[in-house]
Amino acid sequence: MKAVITGENAERIGVNLLDNNDVEHVIEMEFDGAIKFHSCEEYPNNPAKRTRTQTEYGEQARRYAQWHVYRERGYDTVPSTENPDRILAALLALTRLSSASFEASFGDLEKQLRSHYDGSKVELPFADADPDGAIVYRQDLYLEPNPLEFDPPVLEQFRAHFDGPLDSSLFTQAGDLTDDDLDALEFDLEAVSGLGYLYNDGRGSQQTIPTDQPLERAPDARIELLAFDPEEVDSFQHYLVSHLAYQIRDRFLLMGLTPPAAFQAQGWGTYDGFQAQTFCDLYEEYWSPEATITSWDPF
Structure with missing residues (x-):
């Protein structure tokens, strides 16, 4: 995950982000973390046409953008x-x-x-x-x-x-x-x-x-x-x-x-x-004490 804050006004803050699939996301959120805009050209806009993995990449991007803004600017943007x-x-x-x-x-x-x-x-x-x-x-x-x-x-x-x-x-x-x-x-x-x-x-x-x-x-x-x-x-x-x-x-x-x-x-x-x-295939069964884990990287 790589993210940069692209701007901020009185209402929102913007983030450009590359997910772990090297796909770009443009995200705008309010200062409480509410996502008001999310654009990604490489994944279908219609959820029914996205794969489970594509959907998860999008969700990861939103969560990471909230975390990035919280850590970089101090706003309480993470639920x-x-x-x-x-x-x-x-x-x-x-x-x-x-x-x-x-x-x-x-x-x-x-x-x-x-x-x-x-x-x-x-x-x-x-x-x-x-x-x-x-x-x-x-x-x-x-x-x-x-x-x-x-x-x-x-x-x-x-x-x-x-x-x-x-x-x-x-x-x-x-x-x-x-x-x-x-x-x-x-x-x-x-x-x-x-x-x-x-x-x-x-x-x-x-x-x-x-x-x-x-x-x-x-x-x-x-x-x-x-x-x-x-x-x-x-x-x-x-x-x-x-x-x-x-x-x-x-x-x-x-x-x-x-x-x-x-x-x-x-x-x-x-x-x-x-x-x-x-x-989702991006993850292993970390929740299970009996599972054999091969990687701690979610991608």
Whole structure:
């Protein structure tokens, strides 16, 4: 991916971008990241005439353009729960939670997941949902201080201390990321939402129920889990820390970028990432711990 900012006026900012297929995109967005113009001469304008790969190149270009403007100009152009700086801040906040605080924030989520496997009745807000189907549970996280107010950005400060591949235990043991080098990157959970839901019946029908909004602003990160048995992991807290690390991996992949070495690890990250990795040849099955990965390059 290569991008340059071509101009800016009172309403929009423009980006010219070459995707990983060396195809040019001209993109204009508002300062909140809303894409108002996207032109690409080499891919069909009609979505029905584009291949799945061509469509994904276009989506990568839009996501990367938002990231490029955010990092180069400081505008909040990346959707809030998709920004790697915010997600990393949430990961760091979860490592600092006491057992009691973690239970207070995420106990309902763990109980709901457990109900799929302990013989309890699975309570779902969809009348026709199969509890054994693709249920995604969501919970939004709100942080303090604001992760976007750090200079250098949160991710770059983290990478200055962890430049190569991390031992997996750093993402599976809460507290391991709170050494003296990261004292400046201390984040707290200001609030968490209730549960939100996504249900995919596998036949082309998808239903969602959003989380509540405990604060009058966008969340900083979103837990997004397929139903699994929490008894299969040593610690649910450690699992959520790992889950956020895998989300960072997915967000780079979906921008057409190779994830930083510290986040080149396999496991469930985002629902968007799972869909792309399952149905588009640009990606391997990074979501699966059992998959054999040959490359971390999404092209």
